[in-house]
Amino acid sequence: MKFINDLGKYRAIVISVALFIFLDAGVLVLNFYISSQIADDATNVNLAGRQRMLSQKATKALFDYRQEYLSGGSGEAPFREMLAAVSLFDKTLQAFDQGGETLNASGQPIYLAAVTGAESRATVAQSLEIWQPILRDFHALEKLHADPSSYAVFLNQLVDSARANNLGLLKLMNDLTNQLETVARNKSETLRMIQAAAITLAILNFFLILFHFIGQLRRSDAVADEARRETQEILSTVREGLLLLDDQLVIGSQYSGSIPEIFGEQEVGGTSFRDLLQSLVSEGDMNTTEEYIKLLLNHEVKENLIGSLNPLSDVEVSVPSRSGGLQVKHLSFRFNRAIEAGRIRHILVTVLDITETVRLRDELEQAQARQSGGLQMGVLKELLKLDQTALAGFLSETEGALLAINEILREKVEDMSGYRDKVNGSYRIMHKIKGDAGTLGLPHIVDAAHNFEDGLEALRNNSGLKGGDFLPLTLSLNAFLELIAELKEMVALFPQRKAPVAVVAPSRLEADKIERLARRIAQEQGKSVELDFDLTGQERLSAEQLKQVQECLIQLVRNAVVHGIEPEVERLSAGKGAVGRIAVSLRMEEEGVRIGVRDDGRGIDLKRLRDRALAKGLYSEQEVETLPRTRLLSLIFEPGFSTEDSVHEHAGRGVGMDLVRAGVNRLKGRLRIANKARQACEISFLIPNESLMEPSLAEVV
Amino acid sequence: MKRMMIVDDSTVIRRRIERTHGLDNYVVVGSASDGLQAVEVARQRTPDLITIDLTMPNMDGIDAIPILAEVCPGARILVVSALADKATAIRALSRGAHGFLCKPFTDDELRDALHELVSD
Amino acid sequence: MKSETLSQNLDQEAIEVFIDSLAHFYRQIGVDEAQIGVPYLLDSNKTIISDFTGIIGVSGKRKGCVYYTCPKAMLSYILLAMGEKEVSSSYLCDLVGEIANTIAGNARKAFGSDFMISVPVVVQGKPERIQLPESTRSVVIPAKWKFYESIIVVALE
Known part of the structure; x- marks a missing residue:
């Protein structure tokens, strides 16, 4: 069985041929068998036929003998002839009955099998019944030969008996002959049919072999053709250069179509790898490469452990171009073992033209450089429009602020709330x-x-804040510092630039800046605003205080425009003028200076504050309902608390008000909110007298 | 259990290879800080596996490798070196080493390289 | 700012690999993990150096260096925790070297040929060989382990 399985694709054909031979041999054996059977049957039929003749011969000899005997002759010849016939007939009949020897036509002994078949046996039995008494009489006649007295009488009786039975016996022998003939005919018929069937099968098998295997051969030829064609197609379409090197580093006959394209040479099959590369890489690299390939051919060396040593993983080469000149290309070679039956037969060389990749990479780098140049140009244009002194002050101040954020980051903290403080602290500075x-x-x-x-917002929303999470922020801070440093350098190059002034604190509140900001924000939000300033009494504030106040005012005005003033349509439908009014005031009161921003907008919606407080999880539902109005309003100064839903540049982070509170705290002031729902809102703070400069002193400043 | 020898003039690298985790099937039977010493230690301890640096005092890796291959014919040799000069590394390998590991390496890389080296 | 994004991402990726490598080292020697603190910036003219320092040079697409520095007491603690009997200077240097090598190996694996990573140099005390790029601020990543603070400093141009 194992042998048959080992035959593989030839199994079917071997089995079919074996079957064909087997059938043919079967037919041959059958032929022998049939021939011998037919010969045996022919003998039987002949012998049965001879019995017919013998019965008549014995009867005729008996008659002749009586004739001669009665006419006084010796009758010796007919008598002997009669006895011979009787003896042969008897012997043959016994053989038909029991099986036994008899003599054939030429007098040779021959073995006869007993007849089979019910009909033949009955015929033989019937014959024996008639024959036995006749035979006895013949034997008796032979014995009486010497006694003439009773002999004539007995002879006459025998002749009568023979005459009476002659026809019956002849008929029986004839029947036997016919029956044996029929048996022989049937048998040979059957055998012939079997023979015919076997031959038919053999022929069918032959045709099967013929058609099946011709078909199979055709198909396998077609498959081989297809495979060859596909290989060819792969080799001609694959973008990579593929070639095989033998152990002498000679290039194989099959290589991909891009090889000539990459190397600018048409026929490379059969040439050495060295010839292909010689003009492209240095002699040293070529030697190293050959040594490397030989390492790959050495099965002792582990392929996986030398990949990093490939000397041609990225090489710049100059190859002849179609136009006849030289073309610079970047090629990347890979070398792999091609293992067949456990032996390294070839080295598969894959060549990739990475010129395009390299070009794109370079372009990307250049584009990045250009883009940053473009950005700088944009910023530069912005800067040129500005007052140089103010700009220098801003840049120095911003740099200081960014470094202050860095200090906040650097401070050692122990727990989560420390991280939160870092986020909030950075937020305030960045917002400013x-x-x-x-x-x-x-x-x-x-x-x-x-x-x-x-x-920062992302960090604020991170519930499991860890130190490492600040990394992107630290890097942004670094980038920001670099931007500021670059801008400072640019500003230094401006021709009309005056001597640098470190930090210029305004000695007066800058109403025009606040107004510009308010108008810009309003415009962006599709609103219109008008600002009124009443800033009498600001001379009572120190430069530092003025700076703080200015910052607070910026945040408050921003808040008023974003949160307070409604869009025009809404204002009109509420029966207000289309233009929102914001009043910025600084006035002396008994206890100190009150600074406030009042707007005629929608006011603070207490319900939304409650919802927000609930959503932020600051209070339970019950607490929120019973929270005093002042406490509720003060929520707007909490870090990260904002009622604006979307975050845009101007508000929505809840940082501005946080900043106001920090500023007011520094000024040792007190905050106050006067809110009239849907009508107006004023947020103000009082700087107490003890924090103010004496009027006389103020005048000196 | 594979018998391993470490040849490197840097104690940091020697100790690092010794301490690499997951090398339960290896036992360090000797170490040397230059090529001459390496040949001597290899003669005495007959390691199955040798990791060797290329640049070392007295006798460098390139010269030591063929001698080590002679002294311990069955040993697998892993060149452990920075990838500064591919040509030198390739020359070292063609003198009888079986693999190359680039410095600095991670534990995983070292482990994989050693397994690869002793596999057949 | 947008132009900074690319190199910023690169830096972030690189620094995260350094941080992960350090965490990996602690895991590997089977001690508690180090707590990474909030990273901050350091002026290029300043360096923070503890008792033992492993310095890795970086060249290729980005240039500069990365170093890991930590107090002697911490290294002794780790060595003893690892079952070493001896805590001589050379052993302490080895350990810092191993840490730096872990960081360097992972970095080389992560960045392939974009970065060329040198074999670490170990220095005890105040090193003279640390050369930080002049124009760039370094990023300092503090890592707290037990009572000790060690830091990774990344200075890439």
């Missing part, structure tokens, strides 16, 4: 930078600050 940049009209810096705030 954004406000200042917005005021100065530096959208690029506003963008940068906004992005930074996005990062």
Whole structure:
């Protein structure tokens, strides 16, 4: 069985041929068998036929003998003839009955099998019945031969008996002959049919072999053709250059179509790898490469452990181009073992033209450089429009603020709340930078600050805040510092630039800046506003205080425009004028200076505050309902608490008000909110007298 | 249990290879800080596996490798070196080493390289 | 700012690999993990150096260096925790070297041919060989383990 299984695809054909031989041999054996059977049957039929003749011969001899005997002759010849016939007949009949020997036509002894078949046996039995008494009489006649007295009488009786039975016996022998003939005919008929069937099968098998295997051969030829064609197609379409090297580093005859394209040479099959590369890489590299390939051919060396040594993983080459000149290309070679039956037969070389990849990479790098140049140009244009002194002050201040954020990051903290403090502290500073940049009209810096705030926002929402999470922020901070440093360098190059002034604190509140900011924000939000300023009494504030107040006012005005003033349509439908009014005031009161921003907008919606407080999880539902109005209103100064749903540049992070509170705290002031729902809102703070400068002193300043 | 020998003039690298985790099937039977010493230690301890640096005082890896291959015919040799000069590394390998590991390496890389080296 | 994003991402990726490698090292020697603190910036003219320092040079697409520095007490603690009997200087240097090598190996694996990573140099005390790029601020990543603070400093141009 194993042998048959080992034959593989030839199994079917071997089995079919074996079957064909087997059938043919069967037919041959059958032939022998049939021939011998037919010969045996022919003998039987002949012998049965001879019995017919013998019965008549014995009867005729008996008659002749009586004739001669009665006419006084010796009758010797007919008598002997009669006895011979009787003896042969008897012997043959016994043989037909029991099986036994008799003599054939030429007098040779021959073995006869007993007849089979009911009919033949009955015929033989019937014959014996008639024959036995006749035979006895013949034997008796033979014995009486010497006694003439009773002999004639007995002879006459025998003749009568023979005459009486002669026809019956002849008929029986004839029947036997016919029956044996029929048996022989039937048998040979059957045998012939079997023979015919076997031959038919053999022929069918032959045709089967013929058609099946011709078909199979055709199919396998077609498959081989297809495979060859596909290989050819793969080799001609594959982008990579593919070729095989033998152990002498000679290139095989089959290689991909891109090989000539890559190397600018048409026929490479059969040439050495060295010839292909010689003009492209240095002699040293070529030697190293050959040594490397030989390492790969050495089965002792582990392929996986030498991949990093491939000396041709990225090479710049100059190859002849179609136009006849030289073309610079970047090629990447890979070398792999081609293992067949456990032996390294070839080295498969894959060549990739990475020129395009390299070009794209270079272009990308150049584009990045250009883009940053473009950004700088944009910022530069912004800067040129600005007052140089103010700009230098802003840049120094911003740098200081960014370094202050770095200090906040650097402070050692122990727990989560420490991380939160870092986020909130950074937020306040960054928000101020954004406000200042917005005021100065530096959208690029506003963008940068906004992005930074996005990062902070992500941290604020991170419930499992860890130190490593600050990394993107630290890197943004670094990038921001680099941007500021670059801008400082640019500003230094401006021709009309005056001597650098470190930090210029305004000695008066800058109403025009606040107004510009308010108008810009309103415009962006599709609103219109009008501002009124009453800033009498600001001379009572120190430069530092004025700076703080200015910052607070920026945040408060921003808040009024974003949260307070409604869009025009809404204002009109509420029976208000289309233009929102914001009043910025600084006035002396008994206890100190009150600074406030009042708007005629929608006021603070207490219900939304409650919802927000609930959503932020600051209070339970019950607590929120019973919270005093003042406590509820003060929520707007909490870090991260904002009622604006979407975050945009100007508000929505809840940082501005947080900043106001921090500023007011520094001024040792007290905050107050006067809110009339749907009508107006004023947020103000009082700087107490003890924090103010003496009027006389103020005048000196 | 594979018998291993470490040849490197840097104690950091020697100790690092010794300490690499997951090398339960290896036992360090000797170490050497230059090629001459390596040949001597290899003669005495007959390691199955040798990791060897290329640049070392007295006798460098390139010269030591063929001698080590002679002294311990059955040993597998792994070149452990920075990838500064591919040609030198390839020359070292063609003198009888079986693999190359680039410095600095991670534990996984070292482990994989050693397994690869002793596999057949 | 947008132009910074690309190199910023690269830096972030690189620094995260350094941080992960350090965490991996602690895991590997089977001690508690180090707590990574909030990273901050350091001026290029300043360096923070503890008792033992492993320095890895970086060249290729980004240039500069990365170093890991930590107090002697911490290294002794780790060595003893690992079952070493001896805590001589050379053993302490080895350990810092191993840490730096883990970081360097992972970095080389992560960045392939974009970065060329040198074999670490180990220095005890104040090193003279640390050369930080002049124009760039370094990023300092503090890592707290037990009572000790070690830091990774990344200075890439």
